[in-house]
Every structure is written in structure tokens, then in C-alpha cells.
Amino acid sequence: MLKVFVRCLTALILFASGTSAVMAKGYDIAVQSDPEDAEVYLNGNLVSPTTPAIIQIDKKTASKTMIFQCRKDGYETKSVMVAYNKKQLKANPTVYVKLKKAASEDLTQTQAQNRPSATDPTVTIAEASQRVDRHNAGTTAMEQAIIRWYFDSDPRGARIYWRIISSVPAEVKNTNETYLTTTPLEETRSFNIHGLTYDNSRDVTVEIKVSKRGYEDQVKRFNVRQALDQQEISGFFELVEKEILPEE
Numbered sequence: 012m013l014k015v016f017v018r019c020l021t022a023l024i025l026f027a028s029g030t031s032a033v034m035a036k037g038y039d040i041a042v043q044s045d046p047e048d049a050e051v052y053l054n055g056n057l058v059s060p061t062t063p064a065i066i067q068i069d070k071k072t073a074s075k076t077m078i079f080q081c082r083k084d085g086y087e088t089k090s091v092m093v094a095y096n097k098k099q100l101k102a103n104p105t106v107y108v109k110l111k112k113a114a115s116e117d118l119t120q121t122q123a124q125n126r127p128s129a130t131d132p133t134v135t136i137a138e139a140s141q142r143v144d145r146h147n148a149g150t151t152a153m154e155q156a157i158i159r160w161y162f163d164s165d166p167r168g169a170r171i172y173w174r175i176i177s178s179v180p181a182e183v184k185n186t187n188e189t190y191l192t193t194t195p196l197e198e199t200r201s202f203n204i205h206g207l208t209y210d211n212s213r214d215v216t217v218e219i220k221v222s223k224r225g226y227e228d229q230v231k232r233f234n235v236r237q238a239l240d241q242q243e244i245s246g247f248f249e250l251v252e253k254e255i256l257p258e259e
Contacts, residue, residue: 037069041105042079049083049110062108079106086110157199158238161245162219164194169223169250171196175204176216176232182206183215194221194248202235212236219246226250 042051044062051059051066054077058066062081076094089108162171171191177183183206207215213236222228231246238244 037067038073038100039103040066040068040073040100041103042066042081042108043105044081044083044108044110046083046086046110049081049086049108052080052082054078055080073100079108081108081110083110085113087113157201157242159243159245160196160198160200161243162194162196162221162248164221164223164229164248164250166223166226166250167194169194169221169226169248172220172222174218174220176218178214178216179211182208182211188220202239204235207235209236209239212239217244219244221248221250223250226252 042059042062042064044051047062049062050057051062051064053066053068054072058064068077073095076092078090078092080088080090082088087110089110091106091108093104093106095104170193172188173191174188175183175186177185183204204215213234215235217233217235217238218230219233220228220230227250229248229250231248233244233246
């Protein structure tokens with residue numbers, strides 16, 4: 012009799028254990044992300060090192076609201092809150108997470124152009140590459156920058172000429188002398204040098220020549236980059252009389 016009781020008790024325990032195992036079995040939830048290879052967290056705990064993944068969830072956890080989170084280097088962390096009923100859980104639902112690039116790596120073209128130039132951090136990439144163009148006049152920072160021009164001489168009344176000397180003639184052409192006015196000259200004006208950019212302005216020079224009858228011509232040269240930075244191009248000419256050779 013005792014043996015029969017033990018056998019029945021053992022069978023009952025095994026049945027109860029089996030029933031408990033069946034009852035404890037959870038659900039499978041698929042997690043997909045775009046892009047893939049993202050870590051998956053469930054309620055703050057890492058449950059998969061990569062996506063896509065099948066996450067086994069116990070019934071107790073599945074019966075409540077769950078928070079899935081995907082993390083991937085270079086992308087913003089994205090969390091998705093889900094809650095399923097038993098019917099939905101039995102259908103093995105899928106959680107889909109769309110990841111967005113982190114702001115530091117998803118710069119718009121405008122933001123990228125506003126980064127400091129590699130050759131000169133004092134200006135942006137956009138400003139450094141802007142080129143003066145007669146067909147699109149007035150759009151570059153250089154054309155909008157007002158430069159003070161001041162030239163004087165002793166004696167006054169000397170004629171002032173200027174021309175462009177370029178070491179990058181493929182971009183900025185050399186020019187012939189152009190008459191400005193007589194000394195003294197003081198005005199504000201911009202550089203309207205076709206093909207000029209802030210990057211190549213260091214390779215461009217403005218030559219100023221002062222000429223007056225009875226005196227030796229004098230020439231001074233000014234670097235365009237320096238003039239742009241200082242917002243001024245100026246000089247004083249102490250004229251020297253020409254030597255008059257005595258007649259033989």
C-alpha cells in the first residue's frame with residue numbers, strides 16, 4: 012500500500028512539474044532594426060548583442076508593458092514601448108525600430124559648409140571656397156567686406172594706378188594697370204577680383220603705383236589676404252625728384 016502511495020505521489024509531482032514547465036514557458040518576440048547590428052535591451056537589460064533577434068520572454072514580463080531599446084554606435088538610441096494581449100503574443104509579434112543617425116554624424120550640407128576651413132579656421136568652408144564671379148556678383152563674403160583704401164604722397168597730386176599680380180593665374184588672372192585717382196585717396200571699397208577666393212587670396216597681390224611728372228615712380232605691393240584680414244590697404248609715398256642731367 013505504501014509503495015502504491017509513493018508511486019502516485021511521484022506521478023503527481025512529475026505531472027505538476029510538467030504542467031508548471033508548460034505554464035512557465037513564455038513567448039518569442041522578434042526585434043528588427045534599421046540598420047541592423049544594434050544591441051537590444053529589454054526594460055534596461057541587455058537581451059541580445061545584435062539585430063535581428065528572437066527574444067524569449069516569460070509570461071509575467073510579457074503580461075506587462077515592455078520597453079525595447081536599440082543602441083548602435085553613430086546612431087541615436089531609440090526606445091519602443093509595447094503591450095500585447097495573449098492572442099498577439101501567441102502570434103509571435105515583431106518589434107521594428109528605425110534608428111536615426113546621431114546629430115554629430117548626420118550634418119546637413121549647410122551645417123557641414125559652416126564648419127571651420129581646414130586651411131584657415133577663422134573662416135567657414137563655404138566662405139573659403141566662395142569665388143568672385145561677374146555673373147553672380149555681390150554674393151561672396153569678400154565682396155561684402157568693406158576695405159579702407161588710403162594713399163597719400165609728398166608732394167600730393169600724384170597719379171595712382173593699381174593692378175593685380177597673381178601666382179595662381181589659372182584662378183585669378185593678372186591685370187594691366189588701371190588708373191584710380193590722384194593723391195590723397197581715402198575711400199572705402201571692396202575687392203572685386205574675379206576668381207578670388209579666401210583660400211587663394213594669399214597668392215594674390217595688389218600693386219599700387221604712384222606717378223608724378225618730375226618725380227620717380229614708386230611702387231608698393233599688398234597681399235590681398237592681409238588686406239582682407241586688416242580691412243585696410245594703405246601707404247604713404249615719399250616722392251623723389253628725378254635727377255636732371257646737365258647738358259653737355
